[in-house]
Amino acid sequence: MNTNGTPFNGFLYSGLMNTDQGLKVIEFNVRMGDPETQVVLPQLTSDLGAIILDLLANQTPQVTWQTDDFYLGTVIASRDYPRNVVNGRPLPTIHNDQVLVSYAGVAEENGQPVSHGGRVMMVTAKAPDLKTAQQLVNATLDADVDATAYTFRHDIGFHAFL
Incomplete structure (x- = not known):
């Protein structure tokens, strides 16, 4: 980015698709709350706080990732998303302790968490292979x-199984 005259300091997430012609860029994001980030961040093995401090000090952070397991996450959205989102629905209670739950569009009503927005939650599983992670989530x-x-x-x- 520096070479192109658009220097950037921070988190840059690239959404990529592997095609027969090679990798293609779908999008770039700099937000840490996107569903894609909710699957990527649990794989970080280095200290996120130290990474942020290094970036703020214009230093190159030392970043390490786990490489042994596969992570797969699926978003739970309001039934009518993206058109007519209905807020105030009781949130699903996830009973599987083998998955991670990340909350997104959530509010509190009468002391209880309820839906508030389109993307409400994400359920993420890690497993030794992608198929097992998908089966756990589904x-x-x-x-x-x-x-x-x-x-x-x-x-x-x-698509990974084709």
């Missing part, structure tokens, strides 16, 4: 999420 969604109130996809990751 089984959790089917068991714990009311599909009349929320929507989610079962096809996340399926």
Whole structure:
């Protein structure tokens, strides 16, 4: 980016797609709350605070990642997302302790967490292979999420199996 005259200091997330013609850029993001980030950050093994401090001091941070497991996450969205989002629905209670849950569009009503916005939660699993991670996520969604109130996809990751 410096070579192109657009220096950048911070977090840059690139959304890439592997095609027959090679890697193609889908998008660039600098936000840390996107669903893609919610799958990437749990794989960070170095200290995020130290990385941020290094960046603020214009130093190159030492960043390390886990490389042994696969992570897959699926967003739980309001049933009518993105058109007519209904807020105030009780959140699904996830009972599988083998998955991570990241909250996004959530508010509090009468002391209880409820949906507030389109993307409400993400369920992420880690496993030795991508298929197992996908199966963990999909089984959790089917068991714990009311599909009349929320929507989610079962096809996340399926291109990796073709």
